[in-house]
Amino acid sequence: MIEIRNLSKQYGNKLALDQVNLQLDRGVYGLLGPNGSGKTTLLRCLAGILRPTCGTTKSPETIGYLPQRFSMYRELTLFEAMAYFASLKKIPRQRQKDEIMRLLSLVHLDDRVKSKVRSLSGGMIRRMGIAQALIGDPPLLLVDEPTAGLDPEERLSFKNLIMNINSEGCVLISTHIVEDVEALCKRIIILNEGRVVIVSSADELKQHAKGVIYSVLAAKQDALRPPFEVLRRERIDGQEMLRVLSLQEQPAESVEPTIEDGYIMHIRGYAAKHT
Ligand SMILES: Nc1ncnc2c1ncn2[C@@H]1O[C@H](COP(=O)(O)OP(=O)(O)O)[C@@H](O)[C@H]1O
Ligand SMILES: [Mg+2]
Incomplete structure (x- = not known):
């Protein structure tokens, strides 16, 4: 339905999109990536507002577009x-x-x-x-960061709204908020520094962090074997815990990964080293 081939966009000497290749069919897709990864640039190229430096896009004639x-x-x-x-x-x-x-x-x-x-x-x-x-x-709907700046209640009702659109066509939603795409999107496209890092389902993305996420008492951090990365501190049952990512086995409790963990694996380049 939508075909993007070798799409690149350069602003001055900044390469915002680097050889993007994507094929989208019907359904809701999440375009996930940190700020500056090129999401808006990609949507603007698809919407026909921005001329790519090179490459081609094949998309329907009528497009719905909600700018950032x-x-x-x-x-x-x-x-x-x-x-x-x-x-x-x-x-x-x-x-x-x-x-x-x-x-x-x-x-x-x-x-x-x-x-x-x-x-x-x-x-x-x-x-x-x-x-x-x-x-x-429109057979193609492009939505750029629809939940940024909304309060939690508005975000929830916005997500319900997108789910109810029930479009026959293709919906592409860009966001830097991982939890926004989890329930909404059949496929998640991760963009980092202008490149498509992976296209996968939410479940697959979780699996990519299987076996590398640990939960450890903050007080016992010294027992961990480097290298590891502390993803966050969290309070569980009144105790301060660390959520840790490490590609090697750790003397700590291995826990179920979330989609956010899978995202970090790809954004920080761990996925390439993890077999
Ligand atoms: N008009 C522009 N001129 C120069 N650089 C730009 C322009 N628009 C975006 N950029 C740069 O291109 C990169 C990608 O930007 P953008 O597509 O807005 O990313 P995102 O939407 O993922 O935050 C960023 O480094 C940004 O600073
Ligand atoms: Mg943007």
């Missing part, structure tokens, strides 16, 4: 703003109203059609952003 920083004229009403986007997408005038109301009810904003954009909360504007991206049922 979505904003809208504050003095328009929600309905007017949506009608503006519908016109840009060449939806015939007589069909606009139905389409707008269908999408606003999908994102639970149908009771706010007459509200001015300036009266909406950040979470509501993000939902409006999804609604405008869905106008005309």
Whole structure:
């Protein structure tokens, strides 16, 4: 459905995308990577906003796109703003109203059609952003960091919303928040320094950290054999514990990896050394 071949993008002497090859079919994909890894650049190339330095992308003609920083004229009403986007997408005038109301009810904003954009909360504007991206049922939906800056409750409702879209097409969601992609995406694409490091399912990603994650009492850290990396400190049953990644066996309790552990394996290059 979408084919990306040898895609590179250079800004001055910064190589933001380095020979990206991807093939996407229908379903929800997560584009996961640290800040600066090239997620926005990749989405902008797919959306046709940015011209790649080299390589090709083959994608559908109509694309829905929610940019990382979505904003809208504050003095328009929600309905007017949506009608503006519908016109840009060449939806015939007589069909606009139905389409707008269908999408606003999908994102639970149908009771706010007459509200001015300036009266909406950040979470509501993000939902409006999804609604405008869905106008005309695009076979490819690109969503850039949809949950950044939202509070936990808004993030949850946003995730439910994406799950309910039930698109027949392909949805590509970029995020640097690992837990956002876990429940949402059938495939996870990890991008690091402009390169695709791996494409896998959430379960596979967890498995990549199998046998290398340990939990140890903080007070007993000295017993660990270097090299190891402390991933985080956590309080479990009132005790201070360290979650540790190590490719060699440690005198500590081996624990089940999370998808976040699998992500770290790839981002820090451990996966290549681990067999
Ligand atoms: N317009 C630009 N000019 C120069 N460098 C840029 C520009 N846009 C992005 N970059 C750089 O390209 C790299 C990738 O950026 P970006 O695609 O925004 O990453 P992400 O969305 O994953 O945070 C970063 O190092 C960023 O600083
Ligand atoms: Mg970005």
